[in-house]
Amino acid sequence: MTERRDLAAMLQPLVKSLIAAELRVLEEHGISMWSYVVLSALDDSPIRTQAALAEAIGADKTRIISTLDRLQEAGLISREPDPEDRRARLLAITQDGRSARRAAQADIRANEERVLAALSAADRQAFLRAAQALSAMPHEEIVG
Amino acid sequence: MTERRDLAAMLQPLVKSLIAAELRVLEEHGISMWSYVVLSALDDSPIRTQAALAEAIGADKTRIISTLDRLQEAGLISREPDPEDRRARLLAITQDGRSARRAAQADIRANEERVLAALSAADRQAFLRAAQALSAMPHEEIVG
DNA sequence: TATTGTTATACTCTATAACTATA
DNA sequence: TATAGTTATAGAGTATAACAATA
Numbered sequence: 310m311t312e313r314r315d316l317a318a319m320l321q322p323l324v325k326s327l328i329a330a331e332l333r334v335l336e337e338h339g340i341s342m343w344s345y346v347v348l349s350a351l352d353d354s355p356i357r358t359q360a361a362l363a364e365a366i367g368a369d370k371t372r373i374i375s376t377l378d379r380l381q382e383a384g385l386i387s388r389e390p391d392p393e394d395r396r397a398r399l400l401a402i403t404q405d406g407r408s409a410r411r412a413a414q415a416d417i418r419a420n421e422e423r424v425l426a427a428l429s430a431a432d433r434q435a436f437l438r439a440a441q442a443l444s445a446m447p448h449e450e451i452v453g
Numbered sequence: 454m455t456e457r458r459d460l461a462a463m464l465q466p467l468v469k470s471l472i473a474a475e476l477r478v479l480e481e482h483g484i485s486m487w488s489y490v491v492l493s494a495l496d497d498s499p500i501r502t503q504a505a506l507a508e509a510i511g512a513d514k515t516r517i518i519s520t521l522d523r524l525q526e527a528g529l530i531s532r533e534p535d536p537e538d539r540r541a542r543l544l545a546i547t548q549d550g551r552s553a554r555r556a557a558q559a560d561i562r563a564n565e566e567r568v569l570a571a572l573s574a575a576d577r578q579a580f581l582r583a584a585q586a587l588s589a590m591p592h593e594e595i596v597g
Numbered sequence: 598t599a600t601t602g603t604t605a606t607a608c609t610c611t612a613t614a615a616c617t618a619t620a
Numbered sequence: 621t622a623t624a625g626t627t628a629t630a631g632a633g634t635a636t637a638a639c640a641a642t643a
Contacts, residue, residue: 313581315558316565317471318493322511323588324468326595327461333596349462359625367466369612374626396619396624414459421460424595428583435579436587437457439572443580444467451470451568452477503602513635518603540601540642 330420338413343368343376344385348402348410351386355401362400385409471568475561482557487512487520488529492546492554495530499545506544529553 313319328342335345346366356362359377363370377400380386385406391397402410425433443451457463472486479489490510500506503521507514521544524530529550535541546554569577587595 313585315475315561316569316584317468317475317561318490319584319588320464320468320471322592323584323590323595324461324464326590326592327464329592330596331459331461360623370624371613371626372611390619394620394624398625417459417461420597423597424587424590425460427586427590432579432583432586435576436583439576439580440460440463440467441457442571442576443568444463446467446470446568446571448466448470448473451467452474453564453567502600504600514601515603515636516634534642538601538643542602 327421327424330424331417334416334420335413338409338416340409340413341376341379343373344380345410345413347373347376347380348385348406349414351400351402352407352410355399357391357399358397359400380406471565474564474568478560478564479557482553482560484553484557485520485523487517488524489554489557491517491520491524492529492550493558495544495546496551496554499543501535501543502541503544524550 331345332342335342340348346368347362350356350362350366356365359373360370363373366373377386377388381388383405385403387399387401387403389399391399425436428436475489476486479486484492490512491506494500494506494510500509503517504514507517510517521530521532525532527549529547531543531545531547533543535543569580572580
């Protein structure tokens with residue numbers, strides 16, 4: 310049997326630290342974690358309903374409302390009733406929102422690069438490749 | 454710039470799935486996550502105070518009390534006042550506790566091996582080596 | 598007075614249920 | 621009546637503060 314600690318027990322503190330690092334950077338940019346997640350989702354493409362956005366980022370629809378309020382207030386997203394179905398809210402990132410998100414992301418990635426520098430070039434590549442492969446596995450396949 | 458998603462955003466869902474998998478296994482063994490963490494800490498060596506145990510597993514001292522109650526009730530740990538300082542509680546795993554912990558750990562690792570089988574042998578090795586190296590970094594060094 | 602463990606309280610985050618408006 | 625969004629409420633998990641026992 311391979312002698313190692315449980316994978317989850319090993320990775321969880323690492324992820325916790327990475328999230329703490331991300332929160333520090335985001336705080337410098339005046340953005341909350343949920344705001345960053347929303348901006349990142351909308352930077353890929355606009356979304357037609359708040360429920361769809363919540364679904365896309367794995368959040369409850371009731372939980373993102375105050376975040377959307379603040380983002381709209383700050384002019385980082387637009388949020389208008391769909392003329393064709395005025396129950397729905399068309400969501401899109403603004404130019405300011407895009408700038409804010411990308412500036413924050415650049416700082417986050419710079420810090421992650423600094424951390425990854427602890428690895429050899431070969432291990433770094435393999436680690437990222439493996440992490441990508443594992444995180445692409447369906448939740449059910451991992452849970453079994 | 455390397456084209457990849459944020460590291461934390463990539464790893465967090467993976468860890469979440471791994472924890473869900475672990476919880477499923479632990480449930481089959483009738484052990485909670487906190488109980489498993491406590492048993493794992495005590496399987497390495499006994500601990501002289503509850504505060505030290507809490508510190509060791511990164512928990513609040515008030516938060517492990519009900520867990521210790523249940524473990525003691527189930528006969529998986531021993532917990533006696535230190536004769537030399539009766540404020541302190543000497544904590545140790547019992548033979549039953551050790552059996553329970555190791556049985557659970559074997560199943561957890563078996564599932565993790567199944568997940569890791571998605572990787573090539575080389576990537577699997579490099580991933581584990583890198584994960585170990587990164588998780589050994591001090592929290593402050595990652596946060597920056 | 599200081600320390601260990603415990604209990605009581607408050608706070609944060611999240612999920613559930615009820616409500617408004619549009620369809 | 622059904623759906624999108626919102627607000628109000630309740631629940632779980634955690635941290636903080638007060639307390640009891642021992643030193």
